[in-house]
Amino acid sequence: MWKKDERIPSGCAISGFINRCGRKESGEAILRSIAAMHERSNGLGGGFAVYGCYPEYAACYAFHLMFESEAARDRVEEFLRRSFVVQGAEPIPTRSVASITDQPLLWRYFLEVRPESLTVGNTFLTEEDFVVAAVMEINAHFDGAYVASSGKNMGVFKGVGYPEEIGRFYRLEEYQGYLWTAHGRFPTNTPGWWGGAHPFALLDWSVVHNGEISSYGINKRYLEGHGYLCRLGTDTEVIAYLFDLFQRRHGLPLSATCLALAAPFWSEIDRLPPEEATIARAVRMVYGSGLLNGPFSIIVANRSGMIGLNDRIKLRPMVVAERGETVYMASEEAAIREICPSVDRLWYARGGEPVVAAMMPLGAEAEAEVA
Amino acid sequence: MTSLVLPEFLHRVDHQRCRRCKRCVMSCGFGALQFLERVVADHAKCVGCHRCATFCPEGAITIERNPTALRYNAHWSEEHRKAIWRQAESGGMLLSAMGNDKPYPSYFDHLLLDACQVTNPSIDPLREPMELRTYLGSKPERLEFGAGPDGKPRLTVELAPQVQLETPLVFSAMSFGSISLNAQKALAMAAEKCGITMNTGEGGLHKDLYPYSRHVVIQVASGRFGVSPEYLQQGAAVEIKIGQGAKPGIGGHLPGEKVPHEISETRMVPVGTDCLSPAPHHDIYSIEDLAQLIGALKEATRYEKPVGVKIAAVHNVAAIASGIVRAGADFIFLDGFRGGTGAAPTVIRDHVGLPIELAVAAVDDRLRREGIRNRASLVVAGGIRSSADVAKAVALGADVCAIGTAALVAMGCHLCQKCYTGNCSWGIATQRSELVRRLEPDVAAERLVNLVRAWSLELKEILGALGLNAIESLRGSRERLRAVGLDQTTLDILGVKPAGR
Ligand code: SF4
Ligand code: SF4
Numbered sequence: 093m094w095k096k097d098e099r100i101p102s103g104c105a106i107s108g109f110i111n112r113c114g115r116k117e118s119g120e121a122i123l124r125s126i127a128a129m130h131e132r133s134n135g136l137g138g139g140f141a142v143y144g145c146y147p148e149y150a151a152c153y154a155f156h157l158m159f160e161s162e163a164a165r166d167r168v169e170e171f172l173r174r175s176f177v178v179q180g181a182e183p184i185p186t187r188s189v190a191s192i193t194d195q196p197l198l199w200r201y202f203l204e205v206r207p208e209s210l211t212v213g214n215t216f217l218t219e220e221d222f223v224v225a226a227v228m229e230i231n232a233h234f235d236g237a238y239v240a241s242s243g244k245n246m247g248v249f250k251g252v253g254y255p256e257e258i259g260r261f262y263r264l265e266e267y268q269g270y271l272w273t274a275h276g277r278f279p280t281n282t283p284g285w286w287g288g289a290h291p292f293a294l295l296d297w298s299v300v301h302n303g304e305i306s307s308y309g310i311n312k313r314y315l316e317g318h319g320y321l322c323r324l325g326t327d328t329e330v331i332a333y334l335f336d337l338f339q340r341r342h343g344l345p346l347s348a349t350c351l352a353l354a355a356p357f358w359s360e361i362d363r364l365p366p367e368e369a370t371i372a373r374a375v376r377m378v379y380g381s382g383l384l385n386g387p388f389s390i391i392v393a394n395r396s397g398m399i400g401l402n403d404r405i406k407l408r409p410m411v412v413a414e415r416g417e418t419v420y421m422a423s424e425e426a427a428i429r430e431i432c433p434s435v436d437r438l439w440y441a442r443g444g445e446p447v448v449a450a451m452m453p454l455g456a457e458a459e460a461e462v463a
Numbered sequence: 464m465t466s467l468v469l470p471e472f473l474h475r476v477d478h479q480r481c482r483r484c485k486r487c488v489m490s491c492g493f494g495a496l497q498f499l500e501r502v503v504a505d506h507a508k509c510v511g512c513h514r515c516a517t518f519c520p521e522g523a524i525t526i527e528r529n530p531t532a533l534r535y536n537a538h539w540s541e542e543h544r545k546a547i548w549r550q551a552e553s554g555g556m557l558l559s560a561m562g563n564d565k566p567y568p569s570y571f572d573h574l575l576l577d578a579c580q581v582t583n584p585s586i587d588p589l590r591e592p593m594e595l596r597t598y599l600g601s602k603p604e605r606l607e608f609g610a611g612p613d614g615k616p617r618l619t620v621e622l623a624p625q626v627q628l629e630t631p632l633v634f635s636a637m638s639f640g641s642i643s644l645n646a647q648k649a650l651a652m653a654a655e656k657c658g659i660t661m662n663t664g665e666g667g668l669h670k671d672l673y674p675y676s677r678h679v680v681i682q683v684a685s686g687r688f689g690v691s692p693e694y695l696q697q698g699a700a701v702e703i704k705i706g707q708g709a710k711p712g713i714g715g716h717l718p719g720e721k722v723p724h725e726i727s728e729t730r731m732v733p734v735g736t737d738c739l740s741p742a743p744h745h746d747i748y749s750i751e752d753l754a755q756l757i758g759a760l761k762e763a764t765r766y767e768k769p770v771g772v773k774i775a776a777v778h779n780v781a782a783i784a785s786g787i788v789r790a791g792a793d794f795i796f797l798d799g800f801r802g803g804t805g806a807a808p809t810v811i812r813d814h815v816g817l818p819i820e821l822a823v824a825a826v827d828d829r830l831r832r833e834g835i836r837n838r839a840s841l842v843v844a845g846g847i848r849s850s851a852d853v854a855k856a857v858a859l860g861a862d863v864c865a866i867g868t869a870a871l872v873a874m875g876c877h878l879c880q881k882c883y884t885g886n887c888s889w890g891i892a893t894q895r896s897e898l899v900r901r902l903e904p905d906v907a908a909e910r911l912v913n914l915v916r917a918w919s920l921e922l923k924e925i926l927g928a929l930g931l932n933a934i935e936s937l938r939g940s941r942e943r944l945r946a947v948g949l950d951q952t953t954l955d956i957l958g959v960k961p962a963g964r
Binding site: 303304305306307308309310312313314316317318342343344345347348355357358359367370371374375376377378379380381383385386387404405407 | 579582583584586591592594596598602603604605606607608611616617618622625831832834836837929930931932933935936937938939940941942943
């Protein structure tokens with residue numbers, strides 16, 4: 093296996109859409125969209141995140157795992173049984189695709205946290221903290237095992253290959269989701285490691301990322317100080333962890349999280365109205381180590397929405413479009429036109445300004461019904 | 464007693480070229496030159512400060528290292544032999560000034576910075592904004608928000624006071640007494656112009672510097688010279704001086720003959736009294752005493768300015784720093800063993816302390832491990848020679864670098880290491896009015912401003928090459944450093960990978 097502390101730079105294509113009312117559709121559309129940007133990947137990584145795909149297990153943390161061997165699977169399953177109530181366990185269904193070889197063992201588990209495991213001595217963990225710790229434990233300490241996703245009612249399907257092949261391999265046309273994101277990868281060197289493909293996910297956060305984070309070194313050290321172990325060899329994982337830290341653990345408003353990740357320049361901050369300037373200044377001072385510096389466009393999703401964000405000097409492309417209650421984001425306009433030829437509105441996201449596509453309250457209800 | 468030590472330098476005048484203007488004779492602060500029909504040098508008094516050679520209109524002066532050789536001995540070096548002769552002649556401790564000049568390894572010179580190629584673009588600082596702004600002070604670990612009346616998020620915590628610096632550089636503490644008022648004025652003027660700070664050192668704040676007080680860090684040292692309510696109200700921040708890199712664990716002594724009227728007024732002591740800075744603060748014998756003093760100073764300054772602590776880097780520096788942060792310091796000034804001084808026992812200067820590179824790495828690591836790194840800024844000093852050193856120190860974990868020696872060199876200092884004599888020909892480390900006068904504050908300030916500007920430009924260039932446009936993305940990013948020729952243990956301490964990996 094490829095060593096877990098080596099980093100591989102890569103370039104990429106991303107695409108995603110959300111039906112803000114929670115109406116679901118199969119994986120065919122996202123497959124066509126990402127396939128339209130075939131040249132932006134080189135066959136060394138592709139993947140998808142889908143939300144709303146496990147209504148029958150909506151209350152469980154759906155763990156998607158990759159194993160290099162049966163022995164690794166045994167060890168991890170033993171760990172999972174010890175830590176969780178396992179409500180379901182099965183191999184992830186795949187079909188054989190000629191170009192896809194060397195796949196690891198792919199399994200999924202539907203897990204519930206035992207309330208008693210949340211008290212450790214005198215400290216009380218939240219369920220999420222417990223799940224995060226378990227994911228970190230597996231990724232860092234179980235050789236030959238890797239957690240691809242760990243959220244509720246969502247899943248990440250990824251591997252080594254062109255994204256459209258990966259999609260067929262995982263039979264994505266059989267899944268239904270209201271939010272899909274996809275990624276095609278162009279890594280600059282070639283370890284064929286399935287875990288290195290995007291999306292990266294933690295709890296129900298998932299990130300697809302086009303670009304390279306030049307500030308990876310400090311982002312990683314900062315996160316390690318908060319208990320996140322960056323062992324997956326690409327800079328994208330830090331984005332997922334930063335979202336988890338800022339949004340879930342520190343409870344920052346989304347606007348503040350985006351200020352931290354793609355901060356305005358001091359000269360801009362100095363010109364803001366006093367209250368906004370105070371906030372922006374404080375965010376930069378306190379969360380400077382979380383600033384994502386370098387070229388990137390990302391689509392970050394969780395169960396309640398999707399955010400597109402560009403680096404503050406916009407060194408990577410990102411197009412956004414709207415049609416009815418569906419919002420599309422992609423590296424290229426073609427990827428959107430492919431699945432939605434006539435849009436109501438289409439624009440280029442500005443550097444450092446997040447585009448937020450949140451579920452509508454109605455959608456949240458629909459989602460609750462399904463659950 | 465006749466000295467057995469031969470002169471260190473030979474001062475040569477090309478008498479053919481010399482036009483007998485006597486400028487050199489007047490410029491020498493050490494009385495090494497006389498005019499007896501022609502310029503005559505007392506070589507033994509020449510300290511190699513180059514003032515005369517720099518200003519000779521005919522370029523008639525050369526100063527050479529005395530080539531007269533002692534028999535080579537690897538163990539009994541010339542330096543050791545000379546030191547013994549000097550001590551046999553004087554019976555006293557040997558004194559030195561400026562920083563440790565021994566050939567200990569410089570870890571900065573074993574570190575290389577990264578740059579971008581293809582996968583991530585470098586950024587052109589001439590076209591794109593590049594940010595060096597840094598805030599000195601304590602930051603909370605996290606922010607908390609509530610909803611304002613308009614439903615928009617609003618901060619519910621107020622941040623501790625901060626000092627805004629336009630570049631991650633400040634001038635180190637150099638007191639009025641150890642340097643001249645003109646030198647301090649130049650530092651203050653330059654600090655204001657550059658949007659950074661200078662530091663009073665332990666000698667109080669002369670009234671002439673009050674107009675610059677927003678760019679002055681005021682020091683409270685063991686002698687408490689010049690500390691008064693009024694003094695505390697001045698200044699952008701307060702620094703408690705525990706120690707200094709050039710002489711960890713050692714106090715200070717400004718002899719009475721160097722305490723004329725102005726210094727006496729600023730230090731608040733009678734003219735002609737010795738100013739003794741005790742080795743420890745006599746009200747600080749442990750960390751809780753320090754916590755009390757920090758608290759008292761915050762109280763006295765109404766919690767309006769950061770209060771920090773300056774320590775010398777010594778062996779257990781990480782644990783000490785952690786204690787200081789927990790004691791409530793808003794910043795730590797870490798001074799490495801190359802740090803300068805106006806006067807120190809040579810034996811201490813040359814044999815005590817830690818290299819700043821290792822100290823900053825160890826402290827930054829420890830504070831991160833304990834989850835308190837945000838609570839205090841790290842100001843790092845002790846032999847910072849160039850913008851490259853600054854960039855490397857920042858990558859190792861410094862928030863800000865402080866420069867003392869480099870600032871003096873910018874003003875003309877030639878590192879002759881004779882500051883303790885009070886005869887500085889450059890008008891810097893002296894109180895002799897005829898010498899002080901030659902350092903024009905405006906001119907010296909301009910040199911300082913130029914230096915800070917030049918380093919800042921270079922830092923921007925470095926950031927751009929790294930594909931970064933804000934200094935905070937380099938801070939603590941050891942991933943962007945690689946080491947050449949260091950052993951594994953040192954690599955572990957620095958947290959840096961060897962080059963090629
Ligand atoms: S300054 Fe130069 S020219 Fe003037 S007296 Fe000295 S050596 Fe001669
Ligand atoms: S300040 Fe003056 S006396 Fe001190 S080293 Fe520099 S030139 Fe020499």
